[in-house]
Amino acid sequence: MFIGHFAVGLFSKKDNTLPSLAMMFIAVQMLDLIWPVFVLLGIETLSIDPGNTALTPLSFDYYPYSHSLLMALVWSVVLGVIYLLYTKNKQGSIILGVLVMSHWVLDFITHRPDLPISPFGDAKVGLGLWNHPVAAVVLELSLFSLGVLLYLKSSVYKRKTAFWLLIVFLLTIHIMNLFSPPPPNTMAVAWSANLVWIIVLWAWWIEKSPSKNSKYQTKEKI
Numbered sequence: 001m002f003i004g005h006f007a008v009g010l011f012s013k014k015d016n017t018l019p020s021l022a023m024m025f026i027a028v029q030m031l032d033l034i035w036p037v038f039v040l041l042g043i044e045t046l047s048i049d050p051g052n053t054a055l056t057p058l059s060f061d062y063y064p065y066s067h068s069l070l071m072a073l074v075w076s077v078v079l080g081v082i083y084l085l086y087t088k089n090k091q092g093s094i095i096l097g098v099l100v101m102s103h104w105v106l107d108f109i110t111h112r113p114d115l116p117i118s119p120f121g122d123a124k125v126g127l128g129l130w131n132h133p134v135a136a137v138v139l140e141l142s143l144f145s146l147g148v149l150l151y152l153k154s155s156v157y158k159r160k161t162a163f164w165l166l167i168v169f170l171l172t173i174h175i176m177n178l179f180s181p182p183p184p185n186t187m188a189v190a191w192s193a194n195l196v197w198i199i200v201l202w203a204w205w206i207e208k209s210p211s212k213n214s215k216y217q218t219k220e221k222i
Helices: 003-012 021-028 030-040 069-087 090-110 133-154 160-179 186-193 196-207
Strands: 045-048 058-062
Touching: 003 021, 003 090, 003 133, 003 160, 021 030, 021 069, 021 090, 021 196, 030 069, 030 090, 030 186, 030 196, 045 186, 069 090, 133 160, 160 196
Parallel strands: none
Antiparallel strands: 045 058
């Protein structure tokens, strides 16, 4: 799942008292932001295996430190505590922690049984929605559409054009993921996964006040 994770970040941003959209995106993608780093360091592994599910040629062979249920809980607490210490925003820290866990829940729905329960055992789970392409695509696009609609109602964003360009960009990446040939190697996957940080910066830019003199300027939220 790709845009489905961002959808959760979009519809979680209801007003300007909550963490910024950039922080929401960091939370919903935190496991996938950690994962490529571990792959590049040789701590976790994947392989290119076309047909292992109907929707993706990627086989996530070993990723207990980024994607196990136990570590997802740990990462959710880590992000929530860091945010709380920095902002003193208890509500925001809880929301971010829940959003980190939402990533694992959505992966549980879509992945085949390759998600570890913990780094200390062999048990793996996954409902395998990726083996039902139509249902998986409909679910993800529905979530994304809902996220966009609810975020638009929040009236938090400052740059409308930048927002719609981001939506088009995310949909383009989603379509490419569905129809592109398998990647050439696993390192290409890991390096390209780090580009999610561009989307995070994009989200920050969308909510940044246009100018210091704007009468619509509000205090920037982290």
